[in-house]
Amino acid sequence: MLVQLPKDFIDKYTYLLGEEAEAFFATYNQPKASGLRVNPLKGSTDTFLAKQPFQLQPVPFCETGFYYEEAEQPGKHPLHAAGAYYIQEPSAMFVGEVLSPEPGDIVLDLCAAPGGKSTHLAGRLQGDGLLLANEIHPVRVKALAENVERLGVRNCIVTNETPAKLAARLSGFFDKILVDAPCSGEGMFRKDPDAISYWSLEHVENCAKQQREILHHAYAMLKEGGTLVYSTCTFAPEENEQIIEWLLAEYPDMELIPIAKEHGLAPGRTEWSRKETDMTSAVRLWPQLLKGEGHFVAKLRKHGPSSSKVKPVASTVTKQQFKEYEAFAKQTLSKPAAGILFTFGMQLYAVPESSPSFDKLKVIRAGLHLGEFKKNRFEPNHALALALQPDDVQHVISLESEQEEWKAYMRGETLQTGGSHGWSVVTIDGYTLGWGKETQGILKNAYPKGLRRHI
Numbered sequence: 001m002l003v004q005l006p007k008d009f010i011d012k013y014t015y016l017l018g019e020e021a022e023a024f025f026a027t028y029n030q031p032k033a034s035g036l037r038v039n040p041l042k043g044s045t046d047t048f049l050a051k052q053p054f055q056l057q058p059v060p061f062c063e064t065g066f067y068y069e070e071a072e073q074p075g076k077h078p079l080h081a082a083g084a085y086y087i088q089e090p091s092a093m094f095v096g097e098v099l100s101p102e103p104g105d106i107v108l109d110l111c112a113a114p115g116g117k118s119t120h121l122a123g124r125l126q127g128d129g130l131l132l133a134n135e136i137h138p139v140r141v142k143a144l145a146e147n148v149e150r151l152g153v154r155n156c157i158v159t160n161e162t163p164a165k166l167a168a169r170l171s172g173f174f175d176k177i178l179v180d181a182p183c184s185g186e187g188m189f190r191k192d193p194d195a196i197s198y199w200s201l202e203h204v205e206n207c208a209k210q211q212r213e214i215l216h217h218a219y220a221m222l223k224e225g226g227t228l229v230y231s232t233c234t235f236a237p238e239e240n241e242q243i244i245e246w247l248l249a250e251y252p253d254m255e256l257i258p259i260a261k262e263h264g265l266a267p268g269r270t271e272w273s274r275k276e277t278d279m280t281s282a283v284r285l286w287p288q289l290l291k292g293e294g295h296f297v298a299k300l301r302k303h304g305p306s307s308s309k310v311k312p313v314a315s316t317v318t319k320q321q322f323k324e325y326e327a328f329a330k331q332t333l334s335k336p337a338a339g340i341l342f343t344f345g346m347q348l349y350a351v352p353e354s355s356p357s358f359d360k361l362k363v364i365r366a367g368l369h370l371g372e373f374k375k376n377r378f379e380p381n382h383a384l385a386l387a388l389q390p391d392d393v394q395h396v397i398s399l400e401s402e403q404e405e406w407k408a409y410m411r412g413e414t415l416q417t418g419g420s421h422g423w424s425v426v427t428i429d430g431y432t433l434g435w436g437k438e439t440q441g442i443l444k445n446a447y448p449k450g451l452r453r454h455i
Contacts, residue, residue, distance in 0.1 A: 003028040003193055008201055009186070013235065016272065020288070027287040032191045035090035035292075036074055037116075038064040039151050040123040041387075042084050042431055051429045052079060053401070059292075060263035062093035064123070067291065078406050081451070082431035083151040083386050088116040089191060091285045091292030092233070095180060096120030098259055098283075098297050099229040103128035105175040106354055110163055110218055113140035115147030117180055122153040130354045131156040132174075134166060145365045152387040152432070154337070155352040158365035163217035170356060171220050172306030176227045179218050181211045183232040183239050187294025190287065208238045212246060219251055222302045228254070231297045235284075237272035240296040244282060245273045253304030256281045259297065264290030268298065311357040317341040321348065321373055328371070328378040332423040334392050337384070339367055346373045347381075382448050385425050385435045395421035397436060397443060399428050409433070412452040415443040 005028065014021045036056075038045045045064055049056070054072050059065030067090060074080055075087055096117050101107045101124045109118045112133035122131050133148060133156055135141035141160040148156050159166070184204045185195035215230065222228055230247075232239050248254055258281040261267055266289055268282030282298040317325075322341065325348060329336040339350035342358075344366065351367035358366060369383040390396050397417060399406040406428050409415060421438045426447075435446035 003189055004196070005189065006196065006199055009199065012201075016237070023288040024286065028190055031070075032293065033067055033090050033291045034070045035059055035065055035067050035088055035093065036085045037062065037088050037093055037120060038066070038085050039083055039119065040064060041127065041152050042082070047430075048084055052084075053077070059090045059093055061265060062090070062097055065090060065093040078401050078410065078428045078433065079431060081150070081410065082428050082433045084431050086116055086119050086147070086151060088120075089293055091187070091290070091295045092116055093120065094265070094283070094285060094295065095178065095229065095231045095297055096124065098299055099176055099178050099227065101125055101129070101176050105129045106173060107131045108174045108177045108218075108221060109133045110166075110177060110179050110214065111135065111181060112158075113137065113144040115144045117178060118144065118156065119147055119151045119153065121178065122148070122151065122156055125155060127154045129155060130352045132159060133157070134159045134161055134163075136160070136162055141364050148365060149369070149383045150386060154339070154350070154368045154387050156365065157351070157355060157363060157367060160362045160364050163214050165361070167217035167220040169361065170310055172223050172308035173310050173356065174221050174226060175223055176229075177218050177222050178229050178231070179214055180231045181207075181214055181239070183207050183211070183234040184236055185233055186235045187233040187285075191293050204234075204236045204238050207234075207236075208243060211239060211243050215243070215247055216250075219247075219254070219302070222306065223308070224302060224304060224306045226302050226306075227257075228300045228302065229297065230300070231295060233293065233295050235294050235296075237269065240284075240298075241268050241270075241273040241277075241279045241282070244268075244279065244298045244300075245275060245277045247300070248277065251302075251304070254300045254302055257299040257301055259283045259299055268296070311359070313340055313342065313351050313355040313357050315340050316343045317348065324373060324376065324378045325370065328380065328423070332380070332394060333388075334394060337368055337370060337387075342366055347371075348373065348378070380423060380435055382434055382446070382451075385432050388425060388432050390425065390427055390430065390432060393425045395419070395424040395438070397424050397426045397438070398430075399426060399433070401429050406433075407453075407455045409436075409445060409447060410451075410453045411455065412445050412447055412449065414445055417441060417443045
């Protein structure tokens with residue numbers, strides 16, 4: 001085998017899979033699948049396909065997902081920096097399809113880093129409603145916030161809290177909740193061989209204990225009639241069927257909802273649950289049955305009552321700050337950003353109307369970061385540029401990926417433009433990429449220093 005699997009792992013799945021084991025273990029001698037998911041917040045899939053340079057094949061179980069050849073390296077293309085797509089393991093794309101939030105929903109992604117599933121859910125919301133993306137680990141939450149920003153998400157609150165603290169504040173608040181649970185990572189061994197070094201039978205049991213605790217708090221935050229999707233990237237029955245069986249026994253008002261099985265999607269294994277609960281409504285994604293890594297997905301609905309007394313967020317902007325932002329918006333934007341204006345120090349955000357109060361919560365990103373107040377003026381943030389469409393601004397500097405000028409912009413260099421329009425949005429192939437300030441024929445570069453490339 002190309003991947004050195006632990007003996008206990010081999011023994012366990014040889015026993016569990018029986019005649020299927022040979023085909024399962026053979027996948028570790030096969031290359032992993034690479035995928036990207038088109039970001040509908042930046043434009044339609046058809047528009048993207050007409051402009052992108054890659055050889056793509058559709059992922060059959062995700063309408064915006066595509067396979068690409070690893071040698072193509074789409075992470076280095078400027079359209080990636082513009083948030084036109086998110087590079088994501090193909091099987092992981094199925095999870096957001098199952099939860100499938102609709103515009104206006106109030107949604108929680110409880111274990112959200114690095115942001116693949118959060119940005120998928122945000123695309124489904126289309127900027128209408130609220131997405132709260134939470135990550136307990138302070139390092140990983142930074143990657144989450146960066147990906148939410150890059151994909152131009154306007155209506156997402158990123159928090160760095162424990163599930164227990166969120167549940168104490170947001171009981172019965174959410175229409176839809178995703179728990180993509182921390183797990184033993186068995187389904188990622190081919191994609192990430194480092195995950196093997198953390199694996200043990202004891203680690204599987206410890207993960208299951210943590211998953212039960214997370215689901216306890218997720219249940220408390222779900223509205224009556226709300227939908228919960230539980231997913232893992234592991235094969236372990238202890239973390240999959242047996243967790244769902246525990247949840248149904250612990251909360252009798254939860255109902256397991258069938259998920260359609262097609263394109264190689266397989267049912268959950270009833271025989272792997274301890275009390276013979278019917279698990280065929282859930283889905284298993286096996287690498288020997290489809291082009292992707294291992295996942296488990298279950299969808300549940302809550303029928304019992306929930307009480308919610310959540311304090312709404314209130315604007316904190318002063319009259320002077322509003323005047324300065326309004327002056328910028330009138331000069332630069334076609335229309336000001338929607339939402340409640342909220343300040344953290346001198347930083348200004350547009351917070352979704354349905355947001356709860358942030359009081360005593362550790363918030364990393366409060367909706368859309370509009371910019372910063374500086375000496376009686378307002379300076380826009382990079383996040384605002386990424387969240388805009390070219391029609392949302394009064395002046396656009398258009399660059400094309402087939403030409404070399406975009407490289408100079410992403411290096412942080414000034415550009416010769418011949419105009420003097422002030423704050424302008426720079427686009428790449430029609431996708432917003434960042435800000436520049438055009439004065440006397442020169443565009444002063446405002447692309448963030450931390451994102452600049454030496455190309």
